[in-house]
Amino acid sequence: MDQTRQSLETLRDIKNMMERSSRFISLSGLSGISAGICALIGAYIAAPYVFGTKDLFIDHINYRGTEGYGDIGIILNTRIFWIAAATFLAALISAFVFTFIKSRREGIPIWGNTAKRLLINVSIPLLAGGIFLYKLMHFGTFGLIAPGCLIFYGLALINASKYTLGEIRYLGFFQIVLGIINLWFVGYGLYFWALGFGVLHIAYGAYMWWKYERNR
Numbered sequence: 001m002d003q004t005r006q007s008l009e010t011l012r013d014i015k016n017m018m019e020r021s022s023r024f025i026s027l028s029g030l031s032g033i034s035a036g037i038c039a040l041i042g043a044y045i046a047a048p049y050v051f052g053t054k055d056l057f058i059d060h061i062n063y064r065g066t067e068g069y070g071d072i073g074i075i076l077n078t079r080i081f082w083i084a085a086a087t088f089l090a091a092l093i094s095a096f097v098f099t100f101i102k103s104r105r106e107g108i109p110i111w112g113n114t115a116k117r118l119l120i121n122v123s124i125p126l127l128a129g130g131i132f133l134y135k136l137m138h139f140g141t142f143g144l145i146a147p148g149c150l151i152f153y154g155l156a157l158i159n160a161s162k163y164t165l166g167e168i169r170y171l172g173f174f175q176i177v178l179g180i181i182n183l184w185f186v187g188y189g190l191y192f193w194a195l196g197f198g199v200l201h202i203a204y205g206a207y208m209w210w211k212y213e214r215n216r
Helices: 002-022 029-050 071-076 079-106 111-138 142-163 169-181 186-213
Strands: none
Touching: 002 169, 029 079, 029 186, 111 142, 142 169, 169 186
16 A cells, blocks of 8 residues: 555656646636736726716817827826726736745746746737727727637637636636627726736636645
8 A cells, every 4th residue: 555655656646747838827816806906906907987976188279170289198198098007917927826825835936848838829819809999999989809818818718728727728718708798788897807817817817726736
């Protein structure tokens, strides 16, 4: 029995070593929870500006036929842009902190070849999506921004899932489905955005914490 148990432990160690060399497994469930909370807070703050109860623009300028202002200038002059930027930065920092803590606790380097491959595979759909969404704003189709964010983010998660925990693939599928449904409910984009980036992240993070980190 002791020999059998020792053999099983050896196989388990080999499996863990292979996973560490081929997958980035330092993602913490708390990272997903913190990112989801940041998204919900950001959606709550942005709601009055999205639905027109507060002034959208920082500098009160009539943009109808305004000369000297490009698309970037108009976007940077909206409060929604800065709320979104602050939300993204807060979610990114909190996710990094919890991932860093987990990697230190498990003795796994947070940066390596696997992390580089993960970053590249996440960045490609996000970069393409960012350019596409920018052109949507250029043509004034703001109603498609929220579903576009969800769809491209879901594609990024699926594309990167082979380099990290497999469960992230299902989170990507849910994001894509939610974004597609949002195409038929364009006026409710903020609610879908909060559901996808907020609620789903919290649910995913809680599940991952319960499955992988609770006993540790």
